[in-house]
Amino acid sequence: MDTSSIPSSSGNVERVNLDVLDEIIRQHGAGSGSLIPILQKAQDAYGYLPKEVIERISRSLLVPSSSVYGVVTFYAQFRLKPVGKHIIRVCHGTACHVAGAEKITEAFARDLQVADGETTADRLFTLESVACVGCCSLAPVAMIDGETFGRLDGRGVSKVIKRYRRQERKD
Amino acid sequence: MATAEKTKILVGLGACGIAAGAQRTMDSLKQRIDELRMDNVELGVSGCMGMCYREPLVEVTLPGKHSVVYSGLTEERVDRLLDEVVSKGQIIEDWVAKADDMAGSEDAFFEKQHRIVLRNCGKINPENIDDYLEVGGYTALKKALEQMNPEQVRDEVTKSGLRGRGGAGFPTGIKWGFCAGAPGDVKYMICNADEGDPGAFMDRSVLESDPHAVLEGMAIAGYAIGAKQGFIYCRAEYPIAIRRLGIAIEQAMERGFLGDGIFGTDFSFKIKIKEGAGAFVCGEETALMASIEGRRGMPRLRPPFPAIEGLWKKPTNINNVETLANISWIINKGGDAFAALGTEKSKGTKVFALAGKINRGGLVEVPMGVTIREVVEHIGGGIKDGKRFKAVQMGGPSGGCIPEELADTSIDYDSLNRTGAIMGSGGMVVLDESTCMVDTARFFLNFTQEESCGKCTFCRVGTKRMLQILERITEGKGREGDIELLEELAATVKKASLCGLGQTAPNPVLTTIRYFRDEYEAHIKERKCPAKSCRALITYKINPDICDGCHVCHRVCPVDAVQGDKKEVHSINPDLCTRCGLCKERCKPGAIFIE
16 A cells, blocks of 8 residues: 655645555546546545645656646646635625625634634644635625535624634534 | 315525524424424425515415515524414414515515526426426526427527626527537536625525535536536635535436436536635636636636637536526426516526615616516615715626616616626625725725736736725825826726726726725815725714713723723714724613714
């Protein structure tokens, strides 16, 4: 079994199985058209794209790792750093912008004590801004993992965060 | 009218509905129907009905009766619905959004609409191919394959006058002709579902609500151009659309509407889904193809055009979701029927995602030629909270702001172009008096600047410089001559950029300068934001006549800027205040105002 050390989402370095990646590569085939789908599936599996994963993809697809990095850094979806357990995506589309999206990001940043784009110290939340999630009639909107929260305000943000924190304590 | 013995309940499970709690409604319905052993009830899923402002929506059809759509149907309302409507056969009039045989409260929303693209949206279960077949699905593909040759199909589409709905408005039939005429055995048909304009969700709703209509359109297009392989390039941000497309492709393959030898002819067509990875520029044809090939999505010089040298250097045709959703209707009803709708040069209908400061936001489809005002005031029900209608933003980052004075402009490609905005893909965001136009321009420039792929210097650096100028104007640091500098930069960026992103990026700035120059000047010369929106130029104040000293503002202020003891009139220290607005949001008597 081929393993490599990458930090887990808890921040500890642990041995992680690269066999998962090899299986993903096998399923998609090694053509250059498979690069983006492989990166997407790898990120799903590992939470982000560690160096070891990028190098293995580079060797398997015979694409220079510089080119793989080129693709990874071009697309907003890919991450080179681990993220929190819950990803908060505050929509900054046009409708949300005019409905005060900036204040929603600020409220999350204030409640979580992180800057936009960063992860909380306890690695529970990552705060991101996204272009548009397409739920314009519910503006301002934020998505946490797969769930959408519409018509938010400062108070709504606090409520949502409290709900997640309560759930975490229960788990 | 339903003839079935069973009561049919459909829950609208589009992304908007789910965001408003429709999944919880669905789960609750399922549970209660089980518990109450209501065996004569058939519970199903439908897509987007368009009335986003009334979500969650549930359609109930009692045996032998017309269907009624109930709105605001959150899980708390499930029991009453099951008791009064399903068991007792009554109608809860207060909740009715739309009914086929009676005046619903939302007639105004639908009255001026004409639904071709959205014909099945919210009416059929997008995850069940039989629902699509019941409303005539795949009959257009059958007709094309059995009764028409590829040239006749192209001619019919050309005759319809259909123009590309992604924004550029190129005639679809003629585009197909280029690819059909290109030499080569292997050709590709791509559906562009990389809907990236902020404030636009037309394609998402169609894909989520009627995926088979898009597949059928693609198969017909494939036949017309001579392609055997299709790709759908869809944003990864649309997980429900991707999942439903996957189900639809699988079902169409099983029934033989896709695959080898369709309808016993020698035509074969298969479709693969490619997920985008979050790059706005990939909506541009050549960038989209580079992305499918696994490279950075950067546009390239045309010619060669994709019709000659496209995906993997093979002739390729790319159409937008909405364009393709029109195709089966055109083949079935004929190009003339489509051309009968609309204006001289803009035929058919257009779908708009109506959002912003409007009473009834949602998905609307209108015949070309209606005016902006009809959409905003009649269909959309006017501006929220009784505020003043200021402008509509059309065409997203490539479009512009059309002021209220020009709201009688007809919605067609040419009239909209004359205003400096564009038809665009269909985002229509309504702005009211509290929206700052300089900030709106800054917002779009921030977007295009971030999304510029960096290939062309004028787009990469020019948009950055324009953004910096707009930022300083909104921060109250604008300089004399900034407006002229913006205009000069805008002209250069438009001229020296390779693709549509750079060529159109200055439009939001140019249109706001053209129609709202006084707002720019107020920011620069008087250091004032007339819309009272730019933070650096406003102050939060407390009206002592209204303040009752409840102390809530003091408690919620994160920076301790609110001063005053309980039961006394409070005041805000402008030096400490960060203008976060929390106090105003929480002030019950409404004593806090912006100056």
